[in-house]
Amino acid sequence: xxxxxxxxxxxxxxxxxxxxxxESAGFEVDHAPSAExxxxxxxxxxxxxxxxxxxxxxxxxxxxxxxxxxxxxxVIVMTAHGSVEAAVEAMKQxxxxxxxxxxxxxxxxxxxxxxxxxxxxxxxxxxLREELDQRYQFDSIIxxxxxxxxxxxxxxxxxxxxATVLLAGExxxxxxxxxxxxxxxxxxxxxxxxxxxxxxxxxxxxxxxLFGYEKGAFTGANTSKPGKFEQADKGTVFLDEIGDxxxxxxxxxxxxxxxxxxxxxGSNLTRSVDVRVIAATxxxxxxxxxxxxxxxxxxxxxxxxxxxIPPLRQRVEDIPFLALHFVRKLSKDLGSTIADVTPQxxxxxxxxxxxxxxxxLENTIERSIVLASGSVLDASDIRIDNSRQRTxxxxxxxxxxxGTTLEQWEQAMIRExxxxxxxxxxxxxxxxxxxxxxxxxxxxxxxxxxxxxxEEGTPAEG
Ligand SMILES: Nc1ncnc2c1ncn2[C@@H]1O[C@H](COP(=O)(O)OP(=O)(O)OP(=O)(O)O)[C@@H](O)[C@H]1O
Ligand SMILES: [Mg+2]
Numbered sequence: 001x002x003x004x005x006x007x008x009x010x011x012x013x014x015x016x017x018x019x020x021x022x023e024s025a026g027f028e029v030d031h032a033p034s035a036e037x038x039x040x041x042x043x044x045x046x047x048x049x050x051x052x053x054x055x056x057x058x059x060x061x062x063x064x065x066x067x068x069x070x071x072x073x074x075v076i077v078m079t080a081h082g083s084v085e086a087a088v089e090a091m092k093q094x095x096x097x098x099x100x101x102x103x104x105x106x107x108x109x110x111x112x113x114x115x116x117x118x119x120x121x122x123x124x125x126x127x128l129r130e131e132l133d134q135r136y137q138f139d140s141i142i143x144x145x146x147x148x149x150x151x152x153x154x155x156x157x158x159x160x161x162x163a164t165v166l167l168a169g170e171x172x173x174x175x176x177x178x179x180x181x182x183x184x185x186x187x188x189x190x191x192x193x194x195x196x197x198x199x200x201x202x203x204x205x206x207x208x209x210l211f212g213y214e215k216g217a218f219t220g221a222n223t224s225k226p227g228k229f230e231q232a233d234k235g236t237v238f239l240d241e242i243g244d245x246x247x248x249x250x251x252x253x254x255x256x257x258x259x260x261x262x263x264x265x266g267s268n269l270t271r272s273v274d275v276r277v278i279a280a281t282x283x284x285x286x287x288x289x290x291x292x293x294x295x296x297x298x299x300x301x302x303x304x305x306x307x308x309i310p311p312l313r314q315r316v317e318d319i320p321f322l323a324l325h326f327v328r329k330l331s332k333d334l335g336s337t338i339a340d341v342t343p344q345x346x347x348x349x350x351x352x353x354x355x356x357x358x359x360x361l362e363n364t365i366e367r368s369i370v371l372a373s374g375s376v377l378d379a380s381d382i383r384i385d386n387s388r389q390r391t392x393x394x395x396x397x398x399x400x401x402x403g404t405t406l407e408q409w410e411q412a413m414i415r416e417x418x419x420x421x422x423x424x425x426x427x428x429x430x431x432x433x434x435x436x437x438x439x440x441x442x443x444x445x446x447x448x449x450x451x452x453x454x455e456e457g458t459p460a461e462g
Pocket of ligand 1: 169170171172173178358359
């Protein structure tokens, strides 16, 4: 597509000559004898070539107005011989370059080409930067891994709609953040975002919290109170830990999702709300489904757009970017001078498996910054809290050693206790937290209780 050039020159002859020359050079050319006539047509021009001395609005005011309307338009000014000061002034207003009259047409074409090239590069640069920001970052949510990029895409697509979203992922992966981002990018953003932590509410309170109650609905209900759904009207309700919602509340949630209707506790009046629902869970809801703890119909109503956020250990490529993001952010908050991470420190962050996900990484960086000195975090500054990893019993880890039955394990413990107690049964029983009789019973089951020997070993016992 040829570039479009708008010539603004009150001198007819010069305007005509330049027009013909630029047209023969392959440009699409538009022209006007004054700024007033040029302005309405300036929007589609890639470049404006303008005289500085114009009837009516002068060249400088024209440039200012042009850039107010479209900062992208490149401007070249033509000035009378000897008026360099005016040209400098025009450049300050944002003109890309200037030509002193009289100029050669070859010079003009070369200059236009140059300015257009620079403009194209700048536009390309801006576009790439915007695209990068969009792909790698959503608000301040960092993620370069394919999984996170896909999540950003889904979020952009789903945010403008009212579709129900079900966020799944381990604790600390960023479910809250994504829920808020969806709200922020939706037409509901100027209305409330109401978060309800379903775990924090005892069952009998949950219903009144969600749907509100009328005066006298239960002992202590001295006034009427709207519930969270009413508070969120026209906005978004975020149901955190949806898997913990008790059955009777599940039925009411189903109705809200289907009909957007509910009643306050102690009231027959059916109310309507306009809410978008986002739910989150850090357990696999399908297991709850199979066990009958979660209604299937509610699950399908919630799972319209499922977004599953993988744990951090499954997207290690995000770790360096998250780490730097937190170093910069937290360093500023904490008034620290630390601004970077050494490659060795980064290695330590990459080696760890982050059971607490992004939240744990954030806390680790914070602790490390507080305790470190200097301007970079080195490997020795990284304070990973391994305690939770050592004590946590992973649900997949076997409780008993491979191939051992509980009975075999118990017998092995009893033999070990006897060995340590040198055959003294009372002492062995104490080591095992058993009474002497309980131990003797077990020993007889094992065929090891020959009574006599036992008494020999415990002369003091009566
Ligand atoms: N991709 C990310 N970029 C930047 N910060 C993140 C990202 N993911 C999570 N965080 C940060 O990690 C912390 C935990 O995130 P968030 O509260 O959203 O997790 P969650 O999945 O809701 O956890 P939980 O299940 O415990 O409620 C927050 O401080 C959040 O700002
Ligand atoms: Mg959360």
